[in-house]
Amino acid sequence: MRDIDILPLLHIMPAGCVLFDDNGIIQSVNNSLSHLLEYPSQELIGKHIEYIFTVSSRILYQTQVYPSFKLNEKVDEVALSLKSKQGKTIPVLFYCNRTVVEEKIRNVCIIVSAWERQKQMTEISEAKRVQQIVKENETLKKLKEELEIHEQQLDRQIFLLLERNQEHVQLNKVLSHDLQEQIRKIGVFSDLLQSTDELRNNSESKSHLQKIQKSVLKLQNLIRSLQLFVHLDSIEERLTQLKVEDIIKEAKKEAINGTGFNDFILEVGEISSFEGRSYQMKLLFTELFKNAIQNRNPDNRLAIHIESLLIEENMYLANNKRYRYTEHIRIKISDNGDGFENQYSSYIFGLFNKLNTKTDRVGLGLALVKHIVSYHYGTITATSEVGKGSSFIIVLPILQPK
Amino acid sequence: MDIYQRNNITILGKGTIPMIFAHGFGCAQHMWRDIWPAFENEYKIVLFDYVGSGKSDLSAYNEERYANLNGYAEDVLDICKALKLKDAVFVGHSVSSIIGVLASLKEPSFFQSLVMIGPSPRYVNDLAYHGGFEKKDIDELLVTMEQNYEGWANFLAPVIMKNPERPQLSQELTESFCATDPTIARQFAEVTFLSDNRKDLNKVTHPSLILQCSDDIIAPLAVGLYLKANLKNSTIKIMKATGHCPHISDPQETIQLMKEYLTQLNH
Known part of the structure; x- marks a missing residue:
């Protein structure tokens, strides 16, 4: 049996076929595709392959399909949408191969309409959404339980914080009053000591006393700073x-x-x-x-x-x-x-x-x-x-x- | 947390100046395979995958963190901290350009300059601003993505990289092409295409290079010019390369423009 010449059949096969160069420029389209897109084929030749896609499919093509194609030299079964001359959106599946034929690079693409698949996908998506809602409900229940536990933890922490705050108030009182009072007394008495005759004549004890007084000053300074630090929380x-x-x-x-x-x-x-x-x-x-x-x-x-x-x-x-x-x-x-x-x-x-x-x-x-x-x-x-x-x-x- | 594993960090190159390559939406680090070798003698090359992409640790994905480009910027900063990088050249593709901007605002000392390939501060049109898309286009994109992920067709499935010039790399760079998790990919698309970072541009202090492709529908010329006008100390180069991925479609032109810019910058 003689081989049937397949080339003329390419135009009437039940799939769109498009050839484009490495810059994405369309070199040839078959009749099925130009029919599907309602464009005369001359209008498509010289255009970028993106031209036949909807805007959203162009994004997907640029960000995912093209890099994948470039690196692997083929992509299979990508769901995209075409836009016809009359503005109709056509769901399709897109297959593409990069091959060298007679020393020329050929990017060959097959496009088949996928109305049924889209319908099915929409149903699957819908079902998934329902599933999602059910899942979210379960998550919500779990979260509610977690919230209860967190609230209990928080309550314990607040309880401890309140305790700590009380301690702070007391500490502040100690710092601002009790401790200062004792230091003041040390200061007063060392001043008194300094004016006594015994000390005035004993240079060694005098120097000891001066050291005590210096420490008293330092201590007062330290306490004032600490007080400022602790006090900060208690001012509203x-x-x-x-x-x-x-x-x-x-x-x-x-x-x-x-x-x-x-x-x-x-x-x-x-x-x-x-x-x-x-x-x-x-x-x-x-x-x-x-x-x-x-x-x-x-x-x-x-x-x-x-x-x-x-x-x-x-x-x-x-x-x-x-x-x-x-x-x-x-x-x-x-x-x-x-x-x-x-x-x-x-x-x-x-x-x-x-x-x-x-x-x-x-x-x-x-x-x-x-x-x-x-x-x-x-x-x-x-x-x-x-x-x-x-x-x-x-x-x-x-x-x-x- | 091991950042190396989390972000699948690859360190290459013989140089000391760090050069961080950040992939865009829908990609992973192997996108840079034709670019980084041109810089390996002078730079310390840092490649990584964002959490949720490529071979990153998917268990580290946090829906709240990655609902904002700042979450992705934190990935970059975490990597800089883990590797103790200073004064790095940050090379970002697409959305990563803006992620780089956000990272540079938070930790200026980590970066020396920003190289932006096909950047856009906002993809959706807004009054006089022409981003290139309408909100409904983005909604449709999300549906189209869902249609690709829900079924049997998976052009995003793992593949072995072809790398005939460097057979030793093909092993390391065996990658799953993209985010294989549909929920993550969808969220990344949403975060990317609905982002608006126009207000951050005039805060940038680092010098920047905008590589603007001819005929890029994702980041059209008007957007490149908008960036040029709003980024102090920026340079724009209109490339001969078309489309949105010049680092893949025309690595030579991309490399040449990057080299020219960096030489000029450092002299």
């Missing part, structure tokens, strides 16, 4: 929309008053308003400025630079399974001071930790800063380079959680 301060520029101005004044040093430049970029407690925020900037002043580089005039940026960060801080990105402000406070080695970048925020032993500060400033940041559900990090300066980066939510 309202949340307001902060005028950050004003707060920074006041903090600068306080830092100058506190240190007696005013020979520095403060550059402040634009800072968006955010919600917070204004007294605490002022304290935060004051302490950061004082820290910069104390750690300034004697060879350079101190320059402090503040800039900020709005970014989205996860509002969950402790639960690492939950995410909700909300607007935060990232404030960077940098100086050209002495700097420190980065291995100390968390140490410096610890209570009574200080790197600079020359100053008589007790090492509370940055601990206070961290405390305030945490109280506003934020984070603080520090980076530094010895001799170049330090940067503190504070990230705070724009709106405080209700």
